[in-house]
Amino acid sequence: MEQDLVRIEGLSKVYATRGGPVRALDQVSVNARRGEFLSILGPSGCGKSTLLMIAAGLLPASSGAVLVEGKAVNQPRTDVGIVFQSPVLLEWRTALGNVLLQTEARNIDRAAAERKGRALLAAVGLAGFENKYPHELSGGMRQRVSLCRALIHEPHQLLMDEPFGALDALTRDQLTLDLQRLWNERRMTVLFVTHSISEAVFLADRVVVMTPRPGRIDRIIDIELPRPRRLAVRDTPQFAEYSREIRNLFLASGVLREA
Amino acid sequence: MSIEDVEARVQRAQARRERRAWAAAILSPLAAVVGVLALWEIGVRAFGVPAYILPPPSTVAVVMQSKAPLLLAHGWVSTVEIVLGYVLSIAVGVPLALATFLWPAFARSVYPLLVSSQAVPKMAVAPLFIVWFGFGLLPKVLIAFLIAFFPIVISTVVGLAAIEPEKIHLARSMGLGAAATFFKIRLPNALPSIFGGLKVAITLAVVGAVVGEFVGGDAGLGYVLMSANGSMDTALLFAGLIGLTVIGVVFYLLIELAERLALPWRSSARDGGATESM
Numbered sequence: 001m002e003q004d005l006v007r008i009e010g011l012s013k014v015y016a017t018r019g020g021p022v023r024a025l026d027q028v029s030v031n032a033r034r035g036e037f038l039s040i041l042g043p044s045g046c047g048k049s050t051l052l053m054i055a056a057g058l059l060p061a062s063s064g065a066v067l068v069e070g071k072a073v074n075q076p077r078t079d080v081g082i083v084f085q086s087p088v089l090l091e092w093r094t095a096l097g098n099v100l101l102q103t104e105a106r107n108i109d110r111a112a113a114e115r116k117g118r119a120l121l122a123a124v125g126l127a128g129f130e131n132k133y134p135h136e137l138s139g140g141m142r143q144r145v146s147l148c149r150a151l152i153h154e155p156h157q158l159l160m161d162e163p164f165g166a167l168d169a170l171t172r173d174q175l176t177l178d179l180q181r182l183w184n185e186r187r188m189t190v191l192f193v194t195h196s197i198s199e200a201v202f203l204a205d206r207v208v209v210m211t212p213r214p215g216r217i218d219r220i221i222d223i224e225l226p227r228p229r230r231l232a233v234r235d236t237p238q239f240a241e242y243s244r245e246i247r248n249l250f251l252a253s254g255v256l257r258e259a
Numbered sequence: 260m261s262i263e264d265v266e267a268r269v270q271r272a273q274a275r276r277e278r279r280a281w282a283a284a285i286l287s288p289l290a291a292v293v294g295v296l297a298l299w300e301i302g303v304r305a306f307g308v309p310a311y312i313l314p315p316p317s318t319v320a321v322v323m324q325s326k327a328p329l330l331l332a333h334g335w336v337s338t339v340e341i342v343l344g345y346v347l348s349i350a351v352g353v354p355l356a357l358a359t360f361l362w363p364a365f366a367r368s369v370y371p372l373l374v375s376s377q378a379v380p381k382m383a384v385a386p387l388f389i390v391w392f393g394f395g396l397l398p399k400v401l402i403a404f405l406i407a408f409f410p411i412v413i414s415t416v417v418g419l420a421a422i423e424p425e426k427i428h429l430a431r432s433m434g435l436g437a438a439a440t441f442f443k444i445r446l447p448n449a450l451p452s453i454f455g456g457l458k459v460a461i462t463l464a465v466v467g468a469v470v471g472e473f474v475g476g477d478a479g480l481g482y483v484l485m486s487a488n489g490s491m492d493t494a495l496l497f498a499g500l501i502g503l504t505v506i507g508v509v510f511y512l513l514i515e516l517a518e519r520l521a522l523p524w525r526s527s528a529r530d531g532g533a534t535e536s537m
Contacts, residue, residue: 058428078434088425092447092524101443105433133524 010064023214039204047215081150087142140171344403356415389475399471414456418449
């Protein structure tokens with residue numbers, strides 16, 4: 001299907017560890033459509049980060065394939081923006097310097113890149129902080145810089161591995177809104193890994209719910225909430241219904257255990 | 260009381276505290292040194308300690324003044340040995356570390372030899388160097404180099420190896436080649452560790468130069484120490500020690516200065532520039 005940008009077909013991953021083999025992923029198949037925001041939701045250890053790393057070409061699969069526009073991924077992809085759980089900023093570069101590393105690596109014209117970088121930083125509320133070093137920024141600010149770095153080269157795809165996991169709830173809410181706004185302007189294809197039901201439902205067009213290890217797909221849920229979504233959508237009955245459906249999946253698969 | 264008044268009061272108190280802290284930071288060590296010198300001076304005189312065992316500071320000061328040209332001349336010789344030995348240890352140590360990091364085969368074969376070589380006491384090697392290289396500058400430079408280069412190798416290898424894996428993932432996803440990844444990411448990341456090794460190495464280079472002068476000396480402060488020892492001129496011995504200490508401290512501070520210039524982001528982190536909240 002031409003609409004599918006990313007096809008994940010029968011992906012399996014087994015780690016060989018000192019304590020024996022670990023089945024991280026078990027024949028996961030899912031497709032991401034062009035311009036779609038796909039959330040991958042599951043408990044710790046379900047292989048969702050592994051899935052993302054394989055999709056990014058940073059980890060080899062044990063079996064199965066990831067196809068981007070029909071071509072198999074077998075080396076690190078440079079056509080994506082990637083945001084990790086920790087900001088991974090270079091301590092010796094300023095905020096702007098960190099964002100511009102992306103464009104320096106791609107030999108993009110410096111002046112244009114700098115303009116874009118400053119605009120992006122301003123868009124996430126970091127105007128005035130361009131020349132601060134990472135140690136002078138809070139965790140939320142660093143993660144925003146990381147997000148700008150992932151967007152400055154205007155990739156068609158964004159891969160995000162629990163980017164807001166280490167942040168406090170309010171910062172997380174704000175960054176979720178910022179991400180939604182930036183995505184809405186650019187409409188890139190996003191693979192967003194999270195362990196938060198609320199975050200997954202709020203941001204996504206579809207939520208891929210995963211089982212505990214070995215990670216399989218439990219269910220893929222279409223989220224038909226109108227866009228753009230305000231924070232208040234979390235109080236609507238429709239949102240609650242999606243959350244309930246996912247919660248029940250987790251209760252059934254043992255991710256959550258009630259007395 | 261309004262918040263403005265409270266803020267003004269807190270700021271005044273902070274300014275007072277900072278002034279006091281600054282004074283204490285300078286005065287306390289100064290007072291300690293003066294105190295020790297005073298106790299030393301009084302104690303030596305009170306207990307009638309002979310000068311050849313422990314001369315009073317006043318005598319040492321007199322000797323430092325009267326023998327100043329001698330001390331400066333020998334101090335200069337030692338300084339040259341230290342600098343040459345140190346530069347050599349960097350020139351050899353860093354490439355060695357790079358080779359160890361980049362080529363595992365090299366690491367496997369050379370590393371054990373390197374480590375074993377460090378177990379050899381340099382004082383034992385020094386006479387051998389005198390036999391091979393004669394008296395003069397070269398053996399001392401070589402001994403200084405031998406003692407100083409190992410911390411540089413270790414700190415460089417450790418610095419190059421110790422990096423968040425995500426930084427390398429990031430480099431790959433940005434399409435940075437091996438060389439660019441090394442120079443833009445791995446090497447700057449290693450600099451704090453490397454500077455740690457450089458700071459240790461400079462103190463060891465001083466030791467090395469002195470060891471060389473002990474064994475085959477006809478010049479330098481180490482030689483002054485040996486000859487002062489031989490003639491029981493303990494005041495001169497102290498003068499020489501002070502000279503060596505000054506040289507060591509000055510060089511160490513120079514390396515610290517170089518570190519501050521090379522890593523501006525790090526020194527400001529040490530002064531606590533981080534914000535606590537958004």
